Structure formats: C-alpha cells, structure tokens
Amino acid sequence: MFVNLLLxxxxxxxxxxxxxxxxKDIPPGPFPWPVVxxxxxxxxxxxxxxxxxxxxxxxxxxxxxNVIRLYLGNSxxxxxxxxxxxxxxxxxxxxxxxxxxxxxxxxxxxxxxxxTMTDGPEWKEMRGWLIRCLKSLGFGHEAMTSKIIDELKIIxxxxxxxxxxxxxxxxxxxxxVINVIWSIAVGKRIDEEARLQYFLNLMEKRAKAFDIAGGxxxxxxxxxxFAPKLSGYELLITLNEELKELLMKSIEEHKKNYVxxxxxxxxxxxxxxxxxxxxxEAGFTEDQLLMILIDLFIAGLQTTAITLDFLFLHMTVYxxxxxKLHHELDSVIDGYRFPQLSDRAMLPFTEAIMSExxxxxxxxxxxxxxxxxxETYLDGYRILKNTCILINIxxxxxxxxxxDDPECFKPERFLKDGIYIPNKKLIFFGGGHRRCPGxxxxxxATFLLFAGIMKRYKLLPLPGCNLPxxxxxxxxxxxxxxxxxxLVERST
Numbered sequence: 001m002f003v004n005l006l007l008x009x010x011x012x013x014x015x016x017x018x019x020x021x022x023x024k025d026i027p028p029g030p031f032p033w034p035v036v037x038x039x040x041x042x043x044x045x046x047x048x049x050x051x052x053x054x055x056x057x058x059x060x061x062x063x064x065x066n067v068i069r070l071y072l073g074n075s076x077x078x079x080x081x082x083x084x085x086x087x088x089x090x091x092x093x094x095x096x097x098x099x100x101x102x103x104x105x106x107x108x109x110x111x112x113x114x115x116t117m118t119d120g121p122e123w124k125e126m127r128g129w130l131i132r133c134l135k136s137l138g139f140g141h142e143a144m145t146s147k148i149i150d151e152l153k154i155i156x157x158x159x160x161x162x163x164x165x166x167x168x169x170x171x172x173x174x175x176x177v178i179n180v181i182w183s184i185a186v187g188k189r190i191d192e193e194a195r196l197q198y199f200l201n202l203m204e205k206r207a208k209a210f211d212i213a214g215g216x217x218x219x220x221x222x223x224x225x226f227a228p229k230l231s232g233y234e235l236l237i238t239l240n241e242e243l244k245e246l247l248m249k250s251i252e253e254h255k256k257n258y259v260x261x262x263x264x265x266x267x268x269x270x271x272x273x274x275x276x277x278x279x280x281e282a283g284f285t286e287d288q289l290l291m292i293l294i295d296l297f298i299a300g301l302q303t304t305a306i307t308l309d310f311l312f313l314h315m316t317v318y319x320x321x322x323x324k325l326h327h328e329l330d331s332v333i334d335g336y337r338f339p340q341l342s343d344r345a346m347l348p349f350t351e352a353i354m355s356e357x358x359x360x361x362x363x364x365x366x367x368x369x370x371x372x373x374x375e376t377y378l379d380g381y382r383i384l385k386n387t388c389i390l391i392n393i394x395x396x397x398x399x400x401x402x403x404d405d406p407e408c409f410k411p412e413r414f415l416k417d418g419i420y421i422p423n424k425k426l427i428f429f430g431g432g433h434r435r436c437p438g439x440x441x442x443x444x445a446t447f448l449l450f451a452g453i454m455k456r457y458k459l460l461p462l463p464g465c466n467l468p469x470x471x472x473x474x475x476x477x478x479x480x481x482x483x484x485x486x487l488v489e490r491s492t
Contacts, residue, residue, distance in 0.1 A: 029069035037071025051474030053365035081395035090431030097371030114291030151176035
C-alpha cells in the first residue's frame with residue numbers, strides 16, 4: 001500500500017515539474033493528472049455550463065488566451081477560440097490535416113479514404129473532383145431547386161395529414177434533406193421511410209455518444225474491448241454495417257447498368273473516372289467511392305435538418321418575430337406559389353432570421369479536429385507538428401465584442417435600413433480547403449424549406465404548456481430538446 005502511494009506521489013511530482021518547466025511559448029492550460037489528464041475538469045465544466053463548446057470558451061477566459069492546451073488522457077489538444085486565431089487556422093494549409101484517431105479509424109472502417117477524415121494529395125484530388133461533380137450535377141442550379149421543391153411538397157402533404165395534432169418537426173424534415181443530396185448522388189430518393197428513420201435514430205445516438213474529439217474511444221481506445229456499448233463502439237459498428245449494406249447495393253446496381261457517356265449521377269461519374277479516367281492509381285477505387293458516399297450521407301443527414309429544427313423552434317417561441325416573417329413572405333411570395341432562390345434577395349428579414357438562428361445555435365459549434373502538418377506559431381504560441389486542434393466557433397458567435405447581447409435572439413442585428421447586412425464574423429461552413437463542399441445545397445435547402453413551410457403555416461406552442469426550452473442538447477452536434485408544435489394552416 002505504502003509503495004503504491006509513494007509511486008503515485010513520485011509520478012505526480014515528476015508531472016508537476018514537467019508542467020511548470022514547460023517552454024514559455026507553449027499554450028497555457030490546466031494541470032494534467034496522470035492517465036486522465038484534464039478529463040475530469042472538462043466533464044465538470046461541460047455538465048455545469050451545458051456543453052463542450054461552452055466549457056472551452058470558459059477555459060479560454062480562465063487562462064486569458066485564445067489558444068489553450070488540454071490533455072485528454074495521455075494525448076493533448078490545442079483549443080482555439082476568437083475570430084483572428086480561428087481565421088489563421090482556416091486560411092493556412094499547415095492546419096489542413098486530420099488526426100487518425102481510434103474514432104476516425106472506426107468511423108472510416110479502417111480506410112484512409114473519403115473527404116472528411118483524411119488529408120494529403122489523395123484527399124485534395126477527391127475533394128476537387130467532388131466539388132466539380134456536384135456543380136455539374138446541378139448544385140446551385142435549377143435542377144437542385146426543383147428537387148428541393150419536390151421534397152417541400154412531400155413535407156407539406158405530411159403536415160396537412162396531421163391536422164390539428166401536435167407535431168415534431170425534425171422527423172418530417174430530415175428525410176427531405178438527405179433525399180435532395182441522395183437523388184443527385186445516387187440518382188433516386190430513399191423511398192424506404194422506415195429505414196431512413198432508423199438511420200436518423202442511429203445518428204442521433206451517435207451525436208449524443210461522442211464529442212468532436214471522438215469521445216472515450218479516441219482517448220482510451222482499449223475501452224471498446226471492455227465496454228463496447230458504453231463507449232459507443234457498438235453503435236459505430238452498427239451504423240457502419242447498415243450504411244455499407246445500403247451503399248454497396250447502390251454501387252453494385254450502378255456497376256451493372258453503367259454505360260460510358262451516359263453518366264447521370266455521382267456514382268456514374270466516379271465509375272467513369274475509375275474505368276476510363278485517372279483510374280485506381282489516382283485513388284479512384286471502390287473503397288474511395290464508398291467513403292465519399294458515407295461522408296455525404298452523414299453530413300447531409302444531420303446538420304441541415306437540425307438547423308431547420310432550431311429555426312422552427314425559434315419561430316414557435318418568438319411569436320412577434322414569426323408575425324413579421326409572415327408579413328414579409330406574403331409581400332413577396334404570391335398566393336400558393338412555392339418560394340424560389342431568386343426570392344431570397346427580396347426577403348431580408350427571412351435572411352436575418354436564418355443567420356441569427358444559426359449564430360445562436362450553430363449545429364456544429366466546434367469544428368475539426370485538425371492535425372498540424374508542420375511546426376508553426378499561432379497567436380504567439382508554438383504549435384508542434386501533428387498536434388490536434390479543435391476550433392471553437394461558438395466563442396466567436398457568442399462574443400459580445402462581435403455581437404451585442406449575444407445570448408438574445410435578435411434577427412434585426414443583421415438589418416440596416418431594411419437591408420440584410422452579412423457579418424463576416426459568422427462562420428457556418430468552415431473555411432479554406434476544408435470548407436464544407438455541400439454549402440450550396442445546405443443554404444438552398446434551408447431557405448426553400450423554411451420559407452416554404454412558414455408561408456403555409458403558423459407555428460404555435462401547445463396550449464396550457466410552457467414555451468419549449470431553447471437550450472440545446474450537447475453532443476457531437478447540438479440539437480433542440482424534443483418539442484412539439486401546433487400547426488395552423490394560413491390563408492394565402
């Protein structure tokens with residue numbers, strides 16, 4: 001017993017000496033304890049403040065620095081806050097890498113493929129190819145708008161069938177968002193509604209089980225052998241197996257029916273590159289195609305649907321703002337006409353509402369992780385090669401120096417003399433080479449679905465109940481707490 005205590009004392013003493021004798025140009029941070037590092041402190045702050053993004057902001061204030069250093073288990077990460085420091089990361093290539101953590105390995109089925117969890121020359125090749133293909137397949141053009149309006153019609157039919165009953169919005173909205181992407185990528189919608197809802201449920205569990213650093217799986221990889229369910233390992237494996245089965249079915253169908261020169265969707269265009277273009281030696285392999293589709297599926301399934309869910313939540317809570325929104329929509333969109341992207345410039349208050357809702361409740365408040373490709377300096381601190389970096393976008397959006405009364409929902413902050421004025425300090429889709437390639441479809445779907453539903457319906461809180469809670473549920477992505485609304489069809 002005495003020997004064990006002595007050993008613990010010696011270890012703590014050595015760590016203390018190392019900690020306090022660290023170089024002056026290393027970012028500051030709390031004292032790391034053996035084995036667990038700063039995990040206990042981080043979990044305590046997350047619990048007290050309501051999420052990892054708020055904990056990181058608080059730690060940044062505590063140490064008076066936009067760059068802080070945290071130990072998660074035996075590895076460390078640098079947390080970066082503040083507009084200037086974040087912009088330096090987004091704009092410079094030395095921060096474009098991705099750490100190959102245990103979470104990343106499992107999420108990617110052990111394959112360093114795709115565009116989300118990889119880096120290097122092959123990643124650049126695939127990302128460039130994907131952006132060119134999405135543009136040629138109609139992202140940002142009439143073909144994409146038409147697909148979104150088709151999904152809007154399906155949503156409106158579902159809402160009408162609910163009558164006067166209370167409604168949860170997200171399960172109705174989410175299939176529309178993924179089907180827009182899916183019809184362009186795979187050539188058709190996912191008609192199996194039950195299976196799509198099953199994927200949605202899996203993704204919600206995944207979001208709650210992990211944080212942006214990968215959760216316990218990345219910090220203590222061995223835990224999957226002893227607690228596969230508790231660690232989230234079992235959930236990731238289930239999601240992988242289900243996604244692979246769905247996607248390989250589509251890939252095999254396309255391979256069977258492929259005709260050179262008649263490519264109509266993303267899979268066809270990849271097969272053309274694989275068979276007749278740069279080929280497997282440039283990275284165009286079946287594994288690569290599978291991971292690109294998984295990246296699109298995971299990205300499309302969550303963020304835009306939750307963004308819309310927050311928008312409808314805010315309209316339910318802020319009835320005065322909803323009334324102004326209806327007035328603007330009615331002044332621009334006549335009768336039963338569906339909104340078009342060309343309407344957007346004439347709807348400044350609608351635009352302001354969307355910006356404010358995302359500023360206040362950005363679905364991914366921490367982006368990354370990034371891997372530093374070479375030793376560099378950031379905000380005066382030396383950042384070592386291969387260091388992991390997490391980017392705290394929430395710290396920018398909630399900084400009173402950037403946005404007055406940041407905790408308040410005030411769409412008018414983006415209006416001047418009735419004109420929408422974008423704020424450069426809003427960061428919704430990252431930046432630089434890792435800027436979200438689906439930005440165009442996300443923006444378009446958010447506008448068309450939000451305006452289309454709000455034009456037809458008034459959202460009311462349930463009679464006799466408190467207003468829905470606008471504080472989010474923390475996780476890999478934040479999301480609204482479950483809420484229901486009453487929909488009243490508007491006369492147009």
